[in-house]
Amino acid sequence: MNSFQNIGRMLLPVAVLAAGLGFWELVVRVNDIQPYVLPSPYVVFQTLVGDWPVLSESLGVTLLTTLEGFIAAAVGGVALALLFNQSKWLEYSLFPYAVILQVTPVIAIAPLLLIYLPQQTAVIVCAWIVGFFPVLSNTTLGLNSVDRNLSGLFQLYGASKLQTLRYLKLPAALPYILGGLRIAGGLSLIGAVVAEIAAGTAGAGSGLAFRIAESGYRLNIPRMFAALLLLSVAGIVIYGLLALVSHLVLRRWHESALGKEN
Amino acid sequence: MAEPALSETDIDTAGLAVRLRAVIKTYENGVTALGPLDLDVAKGEFISLLGPSGCGKSTALRLIAGLGAPSAGTVSVSHRVNRADGRHPIGFVFQEPTLMPWASVRENVRLPLKLAHATAAEANSRIENALAQVGLSEFADAYPRELSGGMKMRVSLARALVTDPDILLLDEPFAALDEITRFRLNNDLLDLWRKLHKTVVFVTHSVFESVYLSQRVIVMTARPGRLASEFRIATVEPRGEEFRTSAEYAGYCRAVSSALSPSYSGQRSA
Numbered sequence: 001m002n003s004f005q006n007i008g009r010m011l012l013p014v015a016v017l018a019a020g021l022g023f024w025e026l027v028v029r030v031n032d033i034q035p036y037v038l039p040s041p042y043v044v045f046q047t048l049v050g051d052w053p054v055l056s057e058s059l060g061v062t063l064l065t066t067l068e069g070f071i072a073a074a075v076g077g078v079a080l081a082l083l084f085n086q087s088k089w090l091e092y093s094l095f096p097y098a099v100i101l102q103v104t105p106v107i108a109i110a111p112l113l114l115i116y117l118p119q120q121t122a123v124i125v126c127a128w129i130v131g132f133f134p135v136l137s138n139t140t141l142g143l144n145s146v147d148r149n150l151s152g153l154f155q156l157y158g159a160s161k162l163q164t165l166r167y168l169k170l171p172a173a174l175p176y177i178l179g180g181l182r183i184a185g186g187l188s189l190i191g192a193v194v195a196e197i198a199a200g201t202a203g204a205g206s207g208l209a210f211r212i213a214e215s216g217y218r219l220n221i222p223r224m225f226a227a228l229l230l231l232s233v234a235g236i237v238i239y240g241l242l243a244l245v246s247h248l249v250l251r252r253w254h255e256s257a258l259g260k261e262n
Numbered sequence: 263m264a265e266p267a268l269s270e271t272d273i274d275t276a277g278l279a280v281r282l283r284a285v286i287k288t289y290e291n292g293v294t295a296l297g298p299l300d301l302d303v304a305k306g307e308f309i310s311l312l313g314p315s316g317c318g319k320s321t322a323l324r325l326i327a328g329l330g331a332p333s334a335g336t337v338s339v340s341h342r343v344n345r346a347d348g349r350h351p352i353g354f355v356f357q358e359p360t361l362m363p364w365a366s367v368r369e370n371v372r373l374p375l376k377l378a379h380a381t382a383a384e385a386n387s388r389i390e391n392a393l394a395q396v397g398l399s400e401f402a403d404a405y406p407r408e409l410s411g412g413m414k415m416r417v418s419l420a421r422a423l424v425t426d427p428d429i430l431l432l433d434e435p436f437a438a439l440d441e442i443t444r445f446r447l448n449n450d451l452l453d454l455w456r457k458l459h460k461t462v463v464f465v466t467h468s469v470f471e472s473v474y475l476s477q478r479v480i481v482m483t484a485r486p487g488r489l490a491s492e493f494r495i496a497t498v499e500p501r502g503e504e505f506r507t508s509a510e511y512a513g514y515c516r517a518v519s520s521a522l523s524p525s526y527s528g529q530r531s532a
Contacts, residue, residue, distance in 0.1 A: 149360040152329050156354055157377045157425075167376065171364045253363045253405050 039222040047222040048229065055211065055223075059230050062192055062207040065120075066238070069127020070188040074181055076128060077135025084136075085143045085169070086161075102133040106191055110198035119199050123207075126195030131184035138180030142173025175254050178246040185238040193231065208234075274340050279305045279429050279461035280326055285335035286486075287321050294486040296321045298335060301480065301489070305340070305428070308455055308462040310472035310479050312518065314525050318487030319465045320357075323431050326463065327354050340428065350374055353422030353460075357434045359414035361406040367393070367417050368402040374425045392424040395454060412443035416450075423454070429461045436471070448474060449502070456500060469522060473514045474506055481521045491521045 021041045027033070028040040035043050048055065080098070084091035106129055113122040146169055154164050196209035208227045215223040250256060286297035296318030303309055311319040324330055325337050341351050361370045371392055375385040393399045396416040406414055415435055422430060432451075436444040452475060455462055466472050472479045473495055481490040495514055497505060505511050 147360065149356045149358060150362065152324075152356075153354065153360060153373075154377070155329060156327055156352065157350060157374045159377045163377055167373070168362070171362065174364070253407060 036219045036221050039225055043222050044225040044229065048226040051223055051226060055208070055227060055230060058206055058208045058211045058227070059234065062189075062196065062209065062231070063234060065123050065192040065196070065207060066127060066189045066234075068124045069131055069191055070185055072124060072128040073131030073135055073184045073188055077132040077180065077184070078139050078177060080132070081136050081139035081143060082165070084140060091140075098133060098136055101129055106130050107194050107198065110195045113195070114199055123192060123195040123199060126198075127188045127191035130191035130194075131188040134183040134187065135177070135180040138176045138183075139173055142176025143169050145176070146172045175246075175250055175256060178242075178249060182239065182242045182246060185242045186235055189231070189235050189238060277305055278338075279303050279307070279340050280463065281336075281338040282322070282326070283336045283338075285322070285325060285332045285337060287318065287325065287330075288333040296325075296487045297332075299482075299488055303461055303463060305461055306459050307478065308464070308476045310464045310466055310476040311482060312466060312469065312472045312479055312522060313482030313487055313490075314484055314522075315467060316485050317482045317525065318485060319482055320433050322487065323354075323433050323463060323465050326429075327352055327431055349427070350378065350425035351428050353425060353427035353430045355415075355418050355422050355430070355432045355435045357437055359406065359411075359418045361414060361417055361421075363406050366403050366405055367398060367409070367420075370406070370417055371421045371424050373421060378425070388424050388426070389420075392420040395423055395458075396420045396450070410443075411439050412447060415439065415447060419451075419454075423458075427460065429463070430455075432462065432464045434465055434467065437466070437468075444471070445503075445506075451475065452501060469515050469518050473511060473518055474501070479518055481518060482525065484525045490525060493518055493521070 025040045025042060028038060033040075039047070080094075084095065106126055109129065110122070110126050113125055116122075117125060150168060150172075151164070154168055159167070192207065193209040196207040197213055199210070208231050211227045212224050212231075215221070215227065246256075280301065280303040282299055282301040284298045284300060286294065286299075288294045295316075299318075299322060301322070311322060313319050321330075325332050326339060328339070339351065362373070365373075368389055371389050372385055375388060380388075389402075390399065393402055396419050398413065398416050398420060401409065401413065406417070409417065418435070436447050439447065448471065451462075454460075462476075464472070464475060473493075477495060479493045479495060481492065482488065483490045493514065497510055
């Protein structure tokens with residue numbers, strides 16, 4: 001019964017996907033819709049294979065930007081949270097601005113960044129702006145969620161601030177940090193795409209988002225779909241990788257990574 | 263945080279491990295939790311602080327441990343001078359096991375030594391020793407979540423013992439355990455105390471546990487906690503299960519219970 005349920009859980013989404021694609025293909029063929037209006041899944045797939053040299057290069061560019069933005073977000077978010085944790089005054093002074101940066105739509109900031117920064121830097125900064133806040137707020141929450149008795153114990157044994165941070169606060173915050181990183185991974189991709197689109201209209205660039213914008217101007221709709229497909233696969237892979245890392249790191253001890261049977 | 267006033271030489275010569283004089287603890291919200299309380303604990307003595315919930319007995323224990331300073335009065339604890347060898351004068355066991363869930367049993371027990379920068383060789387032999395004392399040698403590589411409540415408490419006890427402290431402070435350590443496990447841990451604790459000659463201050467709200475374990479039971483009043491009365495439990499040592507079922511034990515329990523009941527009379531909800 002249980003393994004039957006498991007197989008069902010894996011097969012159902014696949015079946016829904018197949019049915020959806022089949023319906024799409026059918027609608028396009030029956031109504032004889034032109035590819036520049038709505039390409040059929042088969043044409044999209046053909047374009048993906050045919051344009052692979054162009055698309056793969058763009059994918060590489062976008063992924064590199066995302067990675068750089070993600071690393072900046074992870075390092076920046078955790079470092080800022082640690083600073084805030086050490087000094088309340090610093091937290092009071094700077095935290096509101098972190099919130100402002102987060103709630104201002106990045107698509108509105110991107111054109112400004114492109115004016116003042118070199119293009120590649122501006123794109124990474126965009127990815128960072130979108131990604132760092134979940135890391136910051138989650139890490140802050142984690143650092144403040146330390147068991148009161150455990151901190152008492154560290155105090156009793158005369159632990160230094162650094163020891164308390166290293167042996168108590170950081171490990172206790174780890175599940176929260178990893179949760180923040182999981183969100184930041186997907187957001188970094190969004191930040192990179194938004195910045196690329198803003199930059200693309202300004203002239204240069206060859207990331208996937210730029211390809212989408214460019215294909216749009218040329219009415220190359222199948223390539224738009226193909227690029228979109230690659231972006232969403234990239235997002236899924238990023239999320240999956242981060243979830244896997246989180247599971248591997250926490251599996252020995254944290255509730256989130258344990259089986260449900262106990 | 264201010265250190266409690268220490269006058270080691272004074273109380274050392276008096277043969278005392280802990281001395282509290284007119285100690286009062288008032289919290290920031292104006293609630294006086296404790297005192298004034300006077301208490302002397304002799305070296306190697308096993309005493310229990312017994313009282314209703316919220317009577318400040320845990321507060322007293324935390325003050326002895328140096329976790330927080332008294333609002334008035336002095337707390338003196340006999341300290342050894344040399345602490346560089348990874349030893350620490352006080353071991354503390356909380357009501358919850360208070361283990362680090364991300365670390366194995368061995369690493370949890372290692373913590374006090376790691377914080378004191380003890381050498382690895384020294385630490386490893388101490389850890390093996392402490393785990394053997396609580397009967398958990400086979401579980402050194404297990405994680406806390408894999409252990410039962412009683413075993414977690416044993417790990418907590420091993421961690422308190424690993425620095426070879428002179429004074430062991432226990433804050434209702436067995437309150438959350440089932441009765442059989444609690445009785446077994448009571449006996450193990452008595453064994454350890456007889457073998458290791460530690461001073462033990464044991465906080466509990468169980469009359470039966472306090473009489474069974476201690477040489478002296480300090481009964482405290484409701485908040486703010488003061489000394490209500492004290493009982494010396496003089497019986498044939500070493501105690502064992504036969505003491506738990508003896509008429510003598512029942513007599514002590516009755517006397518301590520009746521001394522404790524005024525502490526509860528002022529409370530609307532038990």
